[in-house]
Amino acid sequence: MARKVKYLPNAPLEVGDKVICIKMDDPYSPVTSGTPGIVKRVSEVFGDKQYNVDWKGGSKLALIDGVDMWRKVVEMNDDEINEGILFFTTKRAILKETKSKKR
Numbered sequence: 001m002a003r004k005v006k007y008l009p010n011a012p013l014e015v016g017d018k019v020i021c022i023k024m025d026d027p028y029s030p031v032t033s034g035t036p037g038i039v040k041r042v043s044e045v046f047g048d049k050q051y052n053v054d055w056k057g058g059s060k061l062a063l064i065d066g067v068d069m070w071r072k073v074v075e076m077n078d079d080e081i082n083e084g085i086l087f088f089t090t091k092r093a094i095l096k097e098t099k100s101k102k103r
Helices: 078-083 091-102
Strands: 003-009 018-023 036-045 048-055 062-064 069-077
Touching: 018 048
Parallel strands: none
Antiparallel strands: 003 069, 018 036, 018 069, 036 048, 048 062
């Protein structure tokens, strides 16, 4: 059975979810756009959801809901694909979305 991948923009995350960083609101962050990671912990700090992520490359910075941008990676089988719309993200689309959010 074929498997496809769906990318959900700023979807709520749970421990173990795969995620791709789109943009962190931190000019000194070593986590660049397109970096994959796995959610290790979910917490709430001053009313904002915070997702602690182990990023490829060794960084352990958290994503902050309402501040940072990410895509949740969801693998789907053929049955799930036929039930809904499948979204694909390209590097060009990520860059375009990042630039439009800055304005």
